[in-house]
Amino acid sequence: MTRPMMALAVAVAMAFGACGTEEPSPDDAPITVKILAHGSWVTAEGIFEPLLQDGIKVEVITSGDAGALTNEVILDAENPRADVVYGIDNTFLGRALANDVFGVHDYNTTGIATWLLDGIDQSRVVPVDYGDVCVNYDIRWFAERQIAPPTNLDDLIDPVYKDLTVVPDPNLSSPGLAFLLATVDRYADAWDDYWSDLNANGVQVVDGWSTSWYTEFTVSGGTRPIVVSYASSPPADVMFSDPPRTEPLVAAVDDGCFRQVEFAGVSRNSKHASEAVKVIDFMLSEAFQADVPANMFVFPAREHVRLPEVFDAFALRPTAPVRMSVERSEELRDETIARWTEVVLK
């Protein structure tokens, strides 16, 4: 009898002993600034090392995509897990700002493209990079079947392309939401008819971009040759090719592209706010901005930053991407998603 009780006592001691408080750090040790980023965060090894001179060590933790990230940041606003939040885009920024998750600070935005800064409350957030969400297709799949690949949004509801398209759920996925907003921009009040038609044309819906690209897309062995992805997916395809290729297997459609801008800000309740500001300023500097394209496949917010060759060669520069203000996205988002869910996920 005593043995199980003792075991229980030991177990309890273990359970609660493990939650001791952190050791206080000596004054000269660097201060750790935590960045909470979206799940696609990739940078070069040791990119933040220059900040050690200022006594700042950077630790990155990741969340899901922009939507999941925004919701997590809002839920944890009083007691934030990180000092810097990076990766909330223009489609979700309105929700984050409405929930007052960012502190007010002065950022060094010299050199950042002015069209990105326009209409943004720069004391709360700054743009770090941008990209375009566009429809992509499997070049070889269409060539082998001698079917012309889609060239615009209308093609996707054409019976020729029946059962060929997969899209991520805008409830959970930011490229999914971006694509949805692009269709709202294009078809105005008739956007839900467009989606009914897409539904009738056998569109598949999956939880996120990853599932659509890595599981359902024909290039990865799936059954759908048309996906929602990025204008920079073709260069990414070449850079990640294994065995290496010099030409992309995917192409982006120059119609219905949606411009996504990704922002960074300091958590309102951050305990290291002034160091966090320095980290964000560093993210806007030449050193970090030049690293962004080849790793995260987005365009730097800073002007005159050299792009990798493969980027210049294969990234689509959409002729007229949909540019939606933070306010307009905020106005549309919840209502549009609710309606979309009724029309498509039934």
Place this chain on the structure above:
Amino acid sequence: MNFRTRVALAGLPALFAFMFVAWPLVAILKRGFVIDGSLDLGAIVDIFGSDRSRSLVTFTVVQAAVSTLATLIIGLPAAWSTSRPWWGASLVRSFMTTAFVLPTLVMALAFSTIFDRGLLPIVLSHAAFNVAVVVRIVGNAWAGIEPGTGDAARTLGASRFFAWRTVTLARLAPAIASSAILTFLFSLTSFGVVLVLGDYRQGTIETEIYRLSRTLQFDKAGALAVVQLFVVGAALSLSRRFSRNPVVDLTTVQTRQRAVGVVVPGLAALMGMCLVAIPLGTLACQVFFRRGQWTLNWWRALTSDELPLGVDPLASLGTSFHYAIAATFVAVVIGGATAFALAKASRGLRLLDGLLMLPLGVSAVTLGYGYLITFDEAPLRLRDFYYVVPLAHAAVAVPIVVWVLTPAIRGVAPGLREAAATLGATRAKVFWNIELSLVAPSLGVAAGFAAAISIGEFGATALLGRSGTATAPFAIGRLLSVPGETARLAAFGLALSLALSTTLLMLVIDKLTTLGIR
């Protein structure tokens, strides 16, 4: 124990029941019914006005009904088999019980290695979980029927079938109804299985509450949670018409049935055993045997730096065990106090019992959602509290602890207590040396079940967990949503590690059962 001691003993569980069950539920009801301070049924009405919600509710009920039917078809022969004296009876029982406590995500992953998303794998994995419920409840009832009962009827001229129907079936009916109701409830509120195996568009109420909460649409989630409560309540009240109390007796009754050899009972149990063994075997094969050869790559995948930042499978296993210990401690203390207080029931204490049993029907996602909206403001901002996840686990585990302990406590012969008291032992000493030591093995069993529930729990964890405090099932969820062979392998490896840990726990339980439980 006298009445006053029992009331005092009930204090702690009452506090727990109020904080972690009643209050969150009231908060949910408020979200569903009260808008801007006044009673408003609009949100609920909206649900039934929308095609999608109606189809969600229908699908939820239909899949639960089909799952229940499948469970009975597979479970009844297995139950019969365990009611006969043969060497495999206890093996079948232990095996199916282990399946019952397997983490839902592990079972779902196992079935996903064989089936595409759809209704069939959902139904089959619900059956794989719940066959144990039928085996335990119906098997025990069957074992308790004296072999001679039907003979009297037949002597008096009844046909074989008539005797079986009026005697055996009549005595089994309440047990079958109980197990069917429990299976229906478990399938109704199933989460991980539907999330992994369900068609993406075709969710259940449970997955929809999760989706709405995750996208911060708390009001809609609240309305749907209220609908869920009603469906569960309806199922429960319907159950009252068939059986008094759907209680699983986790102890094993000594069988009175005649032996019928090995072959027939073996075959009868085979379907249930295969249903669990084949998918798990396939999962294990996919982990250990890749590209035509045996490999330990899965172990390397668990520590690979190719995994997404913030997902650390080994650390998540650590968190899971740490949380399991905390949850087990809370569940055993709360459940133990409840069981001792309830050993002799009185009406007030029955209410407490009912309240603590609620998480069984309410579902973990709803509970997690309740915690999210309840523990939202200082000073009770428990949402950020490191131990909020194990507290939710404990709330889910308490009913099982009470189930296990109540019969054991009732089984302590009152004479023992009185004898000790006569010999001069203080009341505390009687409790410590007699009552507690006699139920110690059951306490161990209860702790084992609580730990298994905590290790496998996914619904509440999915809503309350953060990547910083990820449990193993949470990490599996993350790993499944990111691309790459390594992540998939790590998810499978982690699932297998969880399955092994749970099986070990069940082995310990089995040992304890043979040690001291009648």
